[in-house]
Amino acid sequence: MAKISYLQAIHQALDYEMGQDESVFVLGEDVGKKGGVFKVTAGLQEKYGALRCLDTPLAESNIVGTSIGAAMMGKRPVAEIQFADYILPATNQILSEAAKIRYRSNNDWNCPIVIRAPFGGGIHGALYHSQSVETIFASTPGLKVVVPSTPADAKGLLISAIRDNDPVLFFEHKKAYRLLKEEVPEGDHTVPIGKADIKREGDDITVITYGLCVNYALQAAERLSKDGYEAEILDLRTIYPLDKESIIKAASKTGKVLLVTEDNLEGSIISEVAAIIAENCLYDLDAPIMRLAGPDVPSMPYAPPMEDFFMINPDKIEAKMKELAEH
Amino acid sequence: MLDYKEEGLEPEDLKEMYRTMHLARKLDERMWLLNRAGKLPFVISCQGQEATQVGAGYALDRDVDIISPYYRDLALVTHFGMTAEETMLSAFAKKGDVSSGGKQMPSHFSKKSCNIMTQGSSVTTQLLHAVGASFKFKMDDEKRVALTTLGEGSSNQGDFHEGLNFVGVHDLPFICIIENNDYAISVPRELQYGAEKLSDRALGYGMHGEHIDGNDPIAVYKAVKEARQRAVNGEGGTLIEAMSTRLTAHSSDDDDSYREKEERETMKESDCLIKFRSYILEHGVADEAWFEALEKEAKAVITDATKAAEKAPYPDPEEALTHVYEEVQHG
Ligand SMILES: Cc1ncc(C[n+]2csc(CCOP(=O)(O)OP(=O)(O)O)c2C)c(N)n1
Numbered sequence: 210m211a212k213i214s215y216l217q218a219i220h221q222a223l224d225y226e227m228g229q230d231e232s233v234f235v236l237g238e239d240v241g242k243k244g245g246v247f248k249v250t251a252g253l254q255e256k257y258g259a260l261r262c263l264d265t266p267l268a269e270s271n272i273v274g275t276s277i278g279a280a281m282m283g284k285r286p287v288a289e290i291q292f293a294d295y296i297l298p299a300t301n302q303i304l305s306e307a308a309k310i311r312y313r314s315n316n317d318w319n320c321p322i323v324i325r326a327p328f329g330g331g332i333h334g335a336l337y338h339s340q341s342v343e344t345i346f347a348s349t350p351g352l353k354v355v356v357p358s359t360p361a362d363a364k365g366l367l368i369s370a371i372r373d374n375d376p377v378l379f380f381e382h383k384k385a386y387r388l389l390k391e392e393v394p395e396g397d398h399t400v401p402i403g404k405a406d407i408k409r410e411g412d413d414i415t416v417i418t419y420g421l422c423v424n425y426a427l428q429a430a431e432r433l434s435k436d437g438y439e440a441e442i443l444d445l446r447t448i449y450p451l452d453k454e455s456i457i458k459a460a461s462k463t464g465k466v467l468l469v470t471e472d473n474l475e476g477s478i479i480s481e482v483a484a485i486i487a488e489n490c491l492y493d494l495d496a497p498i499m500r501l502a503g504p505d506v507p508s509m510p511y512a513p514p515m516e517d518f519f520m521i522n523p524d525k526i527e528a529k530m531k532e533l534a535e536h
Numbered sequence: 537m538l539d540y541k542e543e544g545l546e547p548e549d550l551k552e553m554y555r556t557m558h559l560a561r562k563l564d565e566r567m568w569l570l571n572r573a574g575k576l577p578f579v580i581s582c583q584g585q586e587a588t589q590v591g592a593g594y595a596l597d598r599d600v601d602i603i604s605p606y607y608r609d610l611a612l613v614t615h616f617g618m619t620a621e622e623t624m625l626s627a628f629a630k631k632g633d634v635s636s637g638g639k640q641m642p643s644h645f646s647k648k649s650c651n652i653m654t655q656g657s658s659v660t661t662q663l664l665h666a667v668g669a670s671f672k673f674k675m676d677d678e679k680r681v682a683l684t685t686l687g688e689g690s691s692n693q694g695d696f697h698e699g700l701n702f703v704g705v706h707d708l709p710f711i712c713i714i715e716n717n718d719y720a721i722s723v724p725r726e727l728q729y730g731a732e733k734l735s736d737r738a739l740g741y742g743m744h745g746e747h748i749d750g751n752d753p754i755a756v757y758k759a760v761k762e763a764r765q766r767a768v769n770g771e772g773g774t775l776i777e778a779m780s781t782r783l784t785a786h787s788s789d790d791d792d793s794y795r796e797k798e799e800r801e802t803m804k805e806s807d808c809l810i811k812f813r814s815y816i817l818e819h820g821v822a823d824e825a826w827f828e829a830l831e832k833e834a835k836a837v838i839t840d841a842t843k844a845a846e847k848a849p850y851p852d853p854e855e856a857l858t859h860v861y862e863e864v865q866h867g
Pocket of ligand 1: 659686689690782
């Protein structure tokens with residue numbers, strides 16, 4: 210097994226699926242000749258041709274809407290939205306159309322599309338290149354929303370997403386692209402959608418999070434263990450629909466729960482996780498649920514000190530973990 | 537009206553076209569009656585637009601072409617194979633409604649086995665689905681076209697421009713028909729767009745555009761036939777603006793008092809069904825007796841369909857939980 214980056218893992222998944230299934234094609238802005246602004250799709254056009262790795266006009270609703278039409282005709286489109294922030298012009302096609310096609314046609318039609326979008330901050334992208342937009346979609350039955358936290362998961366979850374017969378939104382943390390590296394199984398490697406994953410075992414506190422924050426939480430947990438506290442870390446992996454069983458199990462195990470997200474605090478995914486725990490684990494809790502999240506401002510500002518102030522990092526997580534462990 | 541012989545149509549074709557237009561009209565009229573009798577909560581009509589719909593449908597190949605229609609296209613989907621009973625089952629929201637299993641309001645047509653794509657209610661979204669289908673046909677080098685329809689008001693949505701631009705870029709086998717009936721609910725076309733003709737926009741998208749009389753089924757047939765030919769020849773998409781007449785109010789929830797009285801009185805003169813009937817008689821394609829027999833036949837079909845739908849059970853309440861994802865998930 211080779212050590213590859215989160216970005217290379219996503220590239221591998223696309224390449225592998227395009228190679229083994231003719232109906233898979235990728236489309237988006239600059240994905241062809243340039244290979245994507247982050248280079249995720251580099252080389253795919255040379256290998257599979259200009260129609261299977263398609264540079265689209267700059268129009269997001271068209272990217273998603275035509276993907277839906279092609280998917281209904283038997284294709285498996287993987288649409289790239291250049292930055293998650295720019296998915297908004299396509300929201301009507303995602304929420305009103307893709308999410309409802311199976312339901313509204315009573316199973317006559319379905320819509321096997323994947324929409325990939327780099328999200329998240331810490332890359333000096335400011336408001337319109339740093340947002341966490343996942344909650345806009347993560348309360349819409351009919352959609353699946355996936356956020357991988359490691360290169361191996363990124364590859365396995367993307368292959369599963371492409372093979373899924375329903376629409377999947379796949380949010381990739383852009384700071385993770387080159388930062389995270391690990392050994393990733395070659396070839397046919399899948400990770401099930403809808404299943405959370407314990408990334409670290411521990412008996413003292415439980416941290417539940419997703420995306421880049423999983424890596425930060427793991428770093429924090431290693432430091433905390435020097436103080437004698439062991440943290441269990443649950444990676445949600447699929448943030449909609451949530452894996453309630455794993456959440457309940459992980460929260461009950463330690464009775465002390467910290468929820469972390471880079472998104473704004475209010476109305477975020479972890480609010481829903483908190484509700485699940487409150488509903489199911491009241492008598493197992495030894496401390497109030499704690500949350501660590503971005504502040505409730507429109508998005509991450511540009512100036513480095515303000516960006517750092519907004520962004521989650523291992524230090525912030527460690528401090529919260531300690532507070533919780535000592536409660 | 538154009539000369540049918542010049543367009544390569546036979547008398548039998550005209551009769552077939554009229555039969556479908558007539559059946560759709562009568563089904564539509566029956567649904568209004570049922571609405572006024574308190575049996576159907578909602579009706580939205582094809583009345584006045586049957587010539588555009590059947591003319592277009594007749595120029596397509598039902599076996600391979602795909603349609604992504606809008607809520608007024610009862611005559612188009614009837615031509616494509618939606619039966620009277622299916623229409624009534626959907627109107628009554630009964631089990632066996634092929635379009636949505638009673639989940640959607642009526643006139644959100646869908647029937648995969650007849651190449652009818654599923655529709656939602658947000659206007660113009662369906663256009664992009666047809667564009668996506670036509671992209672698939674190009675990718676796989678298939679001799680098929682995708683056709684979509686919408687109203688003139690809906691042509692202002694972003695999806696319209698985004699989709700037609702994409703068709704122009706790739707010369708896709710795609711046809712868009714604007715069924716221009718002068719109103720978007722109550723707003724007249726002068727307040728919907730500043731262009732003289734919406735078909736002129738075709739130039740800006742890099743495709744063929746045509747402005748035609750939507751009350752003439754033969755003119756629509758000709759325009760769509762040629763558009764289909766260009767499409768399968770790899771010559772790209774077509775935007776057709778078919779000037780039509782909406783004979784009813786926008787829907788059963790609406791009264792059309794926003795129309796001038798005079799307009800409402802003279803509207804009937806452009807009724808495509810009456811015009812086509814005269815044309816058929818004038819050209820000796822059929823006689824009065826044929827129309828009478830047709831009338832009887834349609835009445836029987838619609839009465840049977842209505843009875844069957846009234847008798848059919850509603851979906852079970854728990855069906856509200858089905859088909860959210862591939863594997864049924866209960867909460
Ligand atoms: C995006 C959106 N906005 C508003 C509506 C409400 N609405 C339904 S039909 C309609 C008028 C459409 O007019 P037009 O496109 O001209 O078609 P027509 O009904 O005249 O055939 C409106 C405003 C809607 N369904 N979707």
